[in-house]
Amino acid sequence: MDIGLVGLGKMGGNMRERLRRGGHTVVGYDRNPDVSDAASLAEMVEQLPSPRAVWVMVPAGEPTRATVAELKDLLSEGDVIVDGGNSRWTDDLANAESLKDKGIGYVDCGVSGGVWGLENGYALMYGGDAADIEKVQPVFDTLKPEGDFGSVHAGKVGAGHFSKMVHNGIEYAIMQAYAEGWELLETAELTDNVTEVFRSWREGTVIRSWLLDLMVAALDEDPGLSKIAGYAEDSGEGRWTVEAGIEHAVATPAITAALYARFVSRQDDSPTMKAVSAMRNQFGGHAVRTAPPKGGDAAGGDGGPDQSTASQQAGAGGGHESAES
Structure with a gap:
């Protein structure tokens, strides 16, 4: 047609x-x-x-x-x-x-x-x-x-x-869970290869998903996510999902917590938000914030004139x- x-x-x-x-x-x-x-x-x-x-x-x-x-x-x-x-x-x-x-x-x-x-x-x-x-x-x-x-x-x-909108609210919560798990594995000092642990989950586990695949791809590119700032934007749909939950008296604690975590990321450089930002970049090409060059501004951001x-x-x-x- x-x-x-x-x-x-x-x-x-x-x-x-x-x-x-x-x-x-x-x-x-x-x-x-x-x-x-x-x-x-x-x-x-x-x-x-x-x-x-x-x-x-x-x-x-x-x-x-x-x-x-x-x-x-x-x-x-x-x-x-x-x-x-x-x-x-x-x-x-x-x-x-x-x-x-x-x-x-x-x-x-x-x-x-x-x-x-x-x-x-x-x-x-x-x-x-x-x-x-x-x-x-x-x-x-x-x-x-x-x-x-x-x-x-x-x-x-x-x-x-x-x-x-609801799809994206769910996406917020799933990415937040993967990201928090990644930070815990990195911090605990018991696991020698966090990237391979995540890779192993891609087959046979109940948490396998395309987002997990993209998380592994991001870790392959930058194992410690050192090139990405712990800052994650919200597109608006996460907020709308939470607002719809309030309007319909439907509790959305996981989605709401994931949205609030993105707000917190704008105050501190969060390892968890490095992982969320990396996944967003993998599936949507969304801008990530990188360390600013000497005398310059940090790259990234979703806005425009x-x-x-x-x-x-x-x-x-x-x-x-x-x-x-």
């Missing part, structure tokens, strides 16, 4: 490539002209046949809201917008409502897979009306991993991003620059 893709950063660019390998026609727009297929959002839309489908992969919050608003003026009844970034589910409700008067469909899609998704596929959690999802189902089928799992219609609009329009926001970096995965 034909689809427009707004935002060609680390994930958006790889998604365009995976879709093209699957036989789809993708017209991508990015504020970086070196990677963009169109000079503007309007030009991208003009190249799409009706009914048109546009996938948005720009940073969550105002960049996504502005992009959806700009697309509303460019699209027509029967078209559909997919937000594949890491928007808060409440934004999905507002976006879908704003598009109703023009008859434009809206699907929210939580995406996990990070920089590995091009080859392995992306886990997809999407919400919206069945008729709107049917219009973009071929794209979902191409992006997902091979096999029976990795893709789900989670429910109505907002359900996709809500599910991805704000842009004023949707067209400017649809730039390199995509919707997952500061998301977990």
Whole structure:
């Protein structure tokens, strides 16, 4: 099928490539002209046949809201917008409502897979009306991993991003447990080779996982994690998960503790947070903080200057620059 893709950063660019390998026609727009297929959002839309489908992969919050608003003026009844970034589910409700008067469909899609998704596929959690999802189902089928799992219609609009939010909250807690275990093994002085202990857990144990694989990869690259500062950002979704737990009176002590540990990491150089930061870098290419050069500032951080329009926001970096995965 034909689809427009707004935002060609680390994930958006790889998604365009995976879709093209699957036989789809993708017209991508990015504020970086070196990677963009169109000079503007309007030009991208003009190249799409009706009914048109546009996938948005720009940073969550105002960049996504502005992009959806700009697309509303460019699209027509029967078209559909997919937000594949890491928007808060409440934004999905507002976006879908704003598009109703023009008859434009809206699907929210939580995406996990990070920089590995091009080859392995992306886990997809999407919400919206069945008729709107049917219009973009071929794209979902191409992006997902091979096999029976990795893709789900989670429910109505907002359900996709809500599910991805909870996924990331769980991810916080799992990474925190691995990281604390690594620090304990390193500190106890009984274990001669902590990296090999972690490697041995990859087969036959109940705690084996892809995150464990990535932890081992990070330790192979830097056994003591000496090149990484004990500082870990939070993408926002961990906070939203804790807030949702409070709203629904569901206790989330492990996720909450993992979130608070990241806050503490910004005060002290924590060995545990070195491990969390290393895992985040492995699966998502997230920036890590390194020791500052003499007379300079430390490298890393997830931020960047704000842009004023949707067209400017649809730039390199995509919707997952500061998301977990």
